[in-house]
Amino acid sequence: MWFKRPPRPDIHARDPARRQAAVDTGEAGQSALRRLVTRDPDARVRNAAIRRLRDLIVLRQVIETESDETVRESARVRYRHLLSGGDTLDIGYRRAALAVCPDRQIVAHVARSAREPSLRIAALARIREPALLDEVRRHDPNESVRACAGERLRQLAAEG
Secondary structure, eight states: OOOOOOOOOOTTOSSHHHHHHHHHTTOOOHHHHHHHHHHOSOHHHHHHHHHHOOOHHHHHHHHHHOSOHHHHHHHHHHHHHHHTTSSOOOHHHHHHHHHHOOOHHHHHHHHHHOSSHHHHHHHHTTOOOHHHHHHHHHHOSOHHHHHHHHHHHHHHHHHO
């Protein structure tokens, strides 16, 4: 009796389930993931690729241009996670991405939860919401970050 072996995961397969399985098993490198995120016709494959992608530029493009709301939200969650230091990305790369991030909610998330105090301070410089600044001033575990939030509050109060 012959047993039929299930098809092997393949990022180039015609079947979206096989492409998604290849991404899920880690068989796709970052270049292949970029291609899948930006060009694959199947939203499930794009979602799977987004969960493994470590490219803030491509994720930002997906957030801004993707038509599928689920894919767009997955990219936004992944972008926020990576920007805050949820991976091993270089802080200079993350700081540059933060500097051009137009999403106030993502900037606020970084101000509250970035792994490095210096990145939280960089995010605070872009915050204009007194309630958020006061929250950080009272609750951040780092004294420098708390002081920076207090100074930012004073600046906003002086501006009127």
